[in-house]
């Protein structure tokens with residue numbers, strides 16, 4: 512991966528995941544800068560990952576060729592207005608935003624017309640190197656900037672480019688928010704397993720090992736459809752058929768569809784709010 516100074520503005524969950532991934536991929540800590548209002552959080556990150564830290568966004572941005580915007584969407588405008596006022600032009604720095612619901616045009620406006628902006632939508636499994644990230648860049652972003660953003664996110668998992676900015680909201684629905692869907696499903700399964708008499712620890716083990724095994728089977732059998740993998744578990748007249756029939760009667764497909772659409776609708780609302 513090309514050696515550029517990277518400044519993470521906002522050192523929360525996602526920035527930590529990306530920093531951990533970059534360090535695990537041997538990216539030098541001396542090239543990574545992180546900012547946050549919480550000096551204690553910064554000291555911990557500096558100790559753990561050997562990176563440079565400061566509470567001063569402008570100082571970190573000045574030291575970097577790549578600026579990663581990693582604050583919550585509702586704090587973005589205030590942060591970027593201050594950054595632009597203090598730094599002036601961002602010159603040829605690459606800006607990578609991981610924020611949901613803030614479009615390139617809005618970021619550009621907040622950054623004084625800057626146009627070298629890539630939007631990324633990662634997810635929390637990035638923390639363990641198993642992230643999934645969708646990326647979008649407008650036409651004027653150079654190949655080398657695209658390659659850098661992609662390499663940075665590939666340090667923490669898999670990546671896919673999307674052709675239009677609206678697709679980033681679809682990525683939110685399909686992977687950005689999606690770890691929470693699986694956690695919710697696993698939570699309800701574990702709760703029912705406890706009601707069936709298992710200890711909390713055993714209930715969690717039963718569910719987590721099954722989720723891992725199922726996901727690994729999907730990965731290991733790319734030519735086998737998800738439907739076929741399900742059918743291989745479902746003996747005719749057996750137990751799985753009854754469980755699956757119950758899900759279908761409850762219209763799981765429609766519920767999943769509505770939940771993903773709700774995530775998209777919220778992302779679109781955020782585009783108007785922030």
Ligand SMILES: NC(=O)C1=CN([C@@H]2O[C@H](COP(=O)(O)OP(=O)(O)OC[C@H]3O[C@@H](n4cnc5c(N)ncnc54)[C@H](OP(=O)(O)O)[C@@H]3O)[C@@H](O)[C@H]2O)C=CC1
Pocket residue numbers: 520521522523524525526546547548549568580581582583584586590609610611632633634635687688
């Ligand atoms: N969490 C997720 O699964 C995903 C999140 N995202 C996006 O990533 C972004 C960050 O999310 P996440 O890491 O979960 O959020 P966090 O709240 O964990 O991290 C954001 C950090 O930024 C700090 N911060 C707030 N204001 C400033 C400022 N002006 N300058 C510098 N730092 C500041 C916050 O401090 P304090 O807590 O004190 O406010 C916090 O530590 C969001 O925009 C979100 O949309 C994208 C994909 C997945």
Ligand SMILES: O=C(O)[C@@H]1CCC=N1
Pocket residue numbers: 611683687688
């Ligand atoms: O919930 C959110 O808004 C962020 C974006 C995707 C995952 N977490």
